[in-house]
Amino acid sequence: MRRSAAPSQLQGNPLKKLKFVPPARSNPSPDEGITKMSPDVKLIEVVGSQNTFLQVKSNPRICSLNLPTEGSAREINHECNYSEKHCSEASVTATLDLPHTVHPAPKEITVSKGQEEEEPDSLVKYFSVVWCKASKKKHKKWEGDAVLIVKGKSFTLKDLEGKDIGRGMAYKLKELEKIEEGHRVMIGGKEVEIMGIISPDDFSSGRCFQLGIGSPAISSSSQAAKKCFSNPFKSVCKPSSKENRLGGFQDCKPRHDPHAPNSLVMSRPDNNHQWTFNKKGFPVVDVVIDPHLVYHLRPHQKEGIMFLYECVMGMRVNGRCGAILADEMGLGKTLQCISLIWTLQCQGPYGGKPVVKKTLIVTPGSLVNNWRKEFQKWLGSERIKIFPVDQDHKVEEFTRSPFYSVLIISYEMLLRSLDQIKNVKFGLLICDEGHRLKNSAIKTTAALISLSCEKRVILTGTPVQNDLQEFFALIDFVNPGILGSLSFYRKVYEEPIIISRQPSASEEEKKLGEKRAVELTCLTGLFILRRTQEVINKYLPPKIENVVFCRPGALQIELYRKLLNSQAVRFCLQGLLGNSPHLICIGALKKLCNHPCLLFNSIKEKECSSTWDGKEEKSLYEALVDVFPADYNPLMFSEEESGKLQVLLKLLAVIHELRPTEKVVLVSNYTQTLDILQEVCKRHGYTYTRLDGQTPVSQRQQIVDSFNSKYSSDFIFLLSSKAGGVGLNLIGGSHLILYDIDWNPATDIQAMSRVWRDGQKNPVHIYRLLTTGTIEEKIYQRQISKQDLSGAVVDLTRTSEHIQFSVEELKNLFTLHESSHCVTHDLLDCECTGDQDGTGKHV
Ligand SMILES: Nc1ncnc2c1ncn2[C@@H]1O[C@H](COP(=O)(O)OP(=O)(O)OP(=O)(O)O)[C@@H](O)[C@H]1O
Ligand SMILES: [Mg+2]
Incomplete structure (x- = not known):
């Protein structure tokens, strides 16, 4: 036939x-790598102010230092069952929250x-x-x-x-x-x-x-994936004499001695690889990481460099040269990339010829200078010539000169200079904080794709967790086509996985979805590597997290009640209004929690503006202004009007007095709130510096450096978490205060990671301020349960705009619990009555 x-x-x-x-996992198995998120929690009541401290010990080695309690606080409970109720097991293996069994x-x-x-x-x-x-x-x-x-x-x-x-x-x-x-x-x-x-x-x-x-590519790659990642040193190979005879390249030697103690030797290409990439038959030479770098590398970083090398060399997935390094924040992704760049620019497996001539690093504007500093820190200024683009150094200079081999540029500048950049042939592309490429429709992604560089690496500490389409976009960016077309991906993976997660899913649907999820993890796990902070815990000083529940001030309570009784809130609860009015209500409540004067400013703004955004907002603010004194002046705001501000001031005073050499990073999601905090610093004579969305990119690194310097006189670093949080090193501070809370736990984790990272010398104290009984406690509870569910990082850019609430949830959000000291504690079913002293005995 x-x-x-x-x-x-x-x-x-x-x-x-x-x-x-x-394929073998390049990541630890769930058993090996489970991160217990269960915190040890202590509740501590600050005597006099009736504020409550919830202390979260996230490091078992932590000494129980709790600054604000000295002399003024007593521990009221430390036996509550919190950790059991709120413990979650974080999956460390992949960016997707997919099952691993x-x-x-x-x-x-x-x-x-x-x-x-x-x-x-x-x-x-x-x-x-x-x-x-x-x-x-x-x-x-x-x-x-x-x-x-x-x-x-x-x-x-x-x-x-x-x-x-x-x-x-x-x-x-x-x-x-x-x-x-x-x-x-x-x-x-x-x-x-x-x-x-x-x-x-x-x-x-x-x-x-x-x-x-093209499954053949994938299946054959699984051999590469089988390589054991836990012991990179095992793969040290001697150049075979047969290879050396080939073509008379006997003199071709590795750049560094592969047999020296502690040498870090990259995997040798297998026959398939040689067949494809070594057509001229150059002798195979060991690629050895510069011992100068190896000396500083942590074990997980050595592993990470091996992984990156194998990915970009096309050794893990045939014909694909992309990788995603999704290590949690502060694990030194920068150093791992610098090591990779330096290696590929000097060495190669075939005749020792360098693999890459020029590298492009694209990064958020605030980190361009950080990259320059990291290159300088690890390689000095002589070994490699880097070119960070800033106001005084334009892309043309780089394109004209053969002198530089690494271009570091911001995403914004890349778009503006795309035409010039396209003229340069880059052998390696690194996208720092690359989760922003999760949308393939955006200009930046399209611009980077147009560069036709095959070896692509995405770095991200906050990978997309549960959104399968965004996940596809990241994968498709680094290894185009590996998951097939979008429609294929949707039918074969996304649909069955989503269906299987719905409560109504049948057993069969669940099984199918699980299987597809496992398969997707296997496929993508070949070129995604994620390690959690656990791996560097032992190199870092202890971190003590305190959740501080602050009683609202009298004016706050009165305004809060009024807001909840407004027509807008009532309509929301009856589900009568479309157009997301609940977001306006939530916004108003959050402002009020920070300080009533912020709400006052909003009311006045709306009064002055000729166009009302809608009847709902008008009805929300109606009659509110009457609650404020007739001569209320928001510029002369009183500190007593906000419970959190009062606690903050006590906290700052104690730190300043007891730890005069230590510094504080004070974080808010809102610039108007930062204005208030700045004013408070002035009033109390605290020296400060500030970084928010308005800070020119060219000044950011300088502000960070001067704060980190031991000669800096700044006591406080005012930071807008959304504007400039990602990637910054603020190790000069050892106290971090989160003045307000975000729906997304990842935003807060991002902020915390600014101080608790490599280079930090002091124990780190994190304080999260929450207004008792209000929406802030509800958001905190939601954060905890969200972490419980996913146990891992979620998408940073997901803001409240995307959050959907049922009427039931809104009812809960729009309730003020006036009589409780701490609703979160009440919900724990903890048996302690709250009267326990620091010795653990009930008093
Ligand atoms: N092996 C090491 N020894 C000492 N310090 C290190 C080491 N590796 C990295 N560091 C330092 O740790 C800090 C954090 O590193 P880096 O900025 O690369 O983290 P990251 O993984 O990019 O985190 P983020 O996701 O927050 O950007 C830097 O100051 C870096 O110099
Ligand atoms: Mg980084």
Whole structure:
């Protein structure tokens, strides 16, 4: 029988050959790497002010130092069961919150709901097929590969993007018995020829669809992935004499001695790699990391460099040279990349020829200078010539000069200078804080894709966690096409995974979704590496987290009640208004928690503005102004009006007095709040510096450096977390106060990581201020439960605008608990009555 070949048949039928070897994990298994997030918590009541401290000990070695309590506070509970109630186990293995257990393939799998209803118990079989339109022609022109699902008496034909392309019902038993290799059958106007059997496992994992996306590359790569990552030193290889004889390259030596003690030698390319990339037959030479760098590297960084090297060299996934380094904040992603760049620019496995000539580093504007400093710190100024683009150093200078090999530029500047940058051939592209590329439609992503550089690395401490489309965009950026087209990805991975997570999902749907998720993790795990802060804990000083519950001031309570009684809030609760009015209400309550004068300013602004944004907002503010004294002047605000501000001032006074050499980073999400905090600093004579969205990029590093310097006289660093938080090193401060709370725990974690990172010398104290009984406590509770659920990092840019609430949730949010000292503590069902002294005895 002669027949034309369908696309996949041109290279034989890979499906028949396809033998999937599950890739070894480059990450620790859940058991190895579980991060216990369960904090040790202490509640501490600050006597006199009735404010409550909840102390979270996140490091078991922490000494129980609690500054503000000295002389003025007593511990009221330390036996509460908090850690059990709020503990969560963080998955450290991937950016996706996907399950990590592989369930054995079920013998019987049902595939679609419709069919399941008709024939719940029937056996399901899967076949790889080719199909064409039905015709009487002897020699068929096969149009494509497909997957045939035979369930009971019904057939479903799916193309390799997972879409249904044909269905047939009520086949005779005789017909069904004949279904085997070479047999032809008609399905929905299509003629189908059976090519082979697909195992239930290959179907449920989705691997059978990978024919369409070049699975051979992926499967062969799994060998590379099997390499043990835990001991990079094992792979030290001697150059073989046979290779050295090849082409008379006997003199080709590694740049550094691969046999020296502690040398870090990169993996040697296997035969496949040599076949593809060493056509000229250069001798294979060991690539050895500069011992000067190795001396400083932490074990996880050595591992990370090996991983990056293998990825960008195309050793882990054939023909793909992208990687995502998603280590948590502060793990030294910069140093790992610098080591990679320095290595690739000087060395290579084939004849020792450098792999990369020029590297492009794209980073947020505030970090351009940080990269320059890190290069200087690790490599000095002589080894490598870097060119950071700033006001005085334009891209043209780089493009004109052969002198520089590394261009460091901000995302904004990249867009402006794209035409010039396109003229340079970059061998390596590094995108720092690359989670911003999660949207393939944005200009920056399109611009970077247009650069046609194959070796792409995304660095991110806050990878996209649960949004499968954003995940796709990041993957597709570093390794274009590896997950197939977007429509394929949606059908084969996203849809089954999402369906399986819905409460209404059937057992089969759950299993299928889980399988697909595992498969997706396996595929992407080859080139994604994520380690948690656990790995550097032992190098860092202890961190003590305190959650401080602050009683609101009298004016705050009165205004809060009024706001909750407003028509706008009532309408929200009745679900009567569209147009997200609840966000306006939430915004007003949050402002009020920070300080009533912020609310006053909003009311006045709205009064003056000729265009009202809507009736709802008007009704929200109505009659509020009457609560303020007639001569209220927001510029002369009183500190007593805000409970949190009062606590803050006490806290600052204690730190200043007891630890005069230590410095404080004071964080808010709002610039208006920072204005208030700045005014407070002035009033109390505290020296300060400030960085927010308005701070010119060119000045940021200088501000950071001067604060970090031991000669700095600044006591406080005022920081807008959203504007400039990512990537900054603020190790000059050892106390960090979060003045307000964000819906997204990742924003707060970002801020905390500014001080608790490598280089920090003092124990770090984190204080989170929350107004008791108000929306702030609710947001905190939501944060905790969110962490409980995902146990990992979530998308930083997700703001309250994206948050949906049910009416029930809104009712809870819009309730003021006036009588409770600490609603969070009440919810813990803790048996302590709150009267316990620091010795652990009830008094
Ligand atoms: N091996 C090391 N020894 C000492 N200090 C180190 C080491 N590695 C990194 N550091 C320092 O740790 C700090 C944090 O590193 P880096 O800024 O690269 O973190 P990061 O992983 O990029 O975090 P983020 O996600 O917050 O940007 C820097 O000051 C860096 O110089
Ligand atoms: Mg960084």
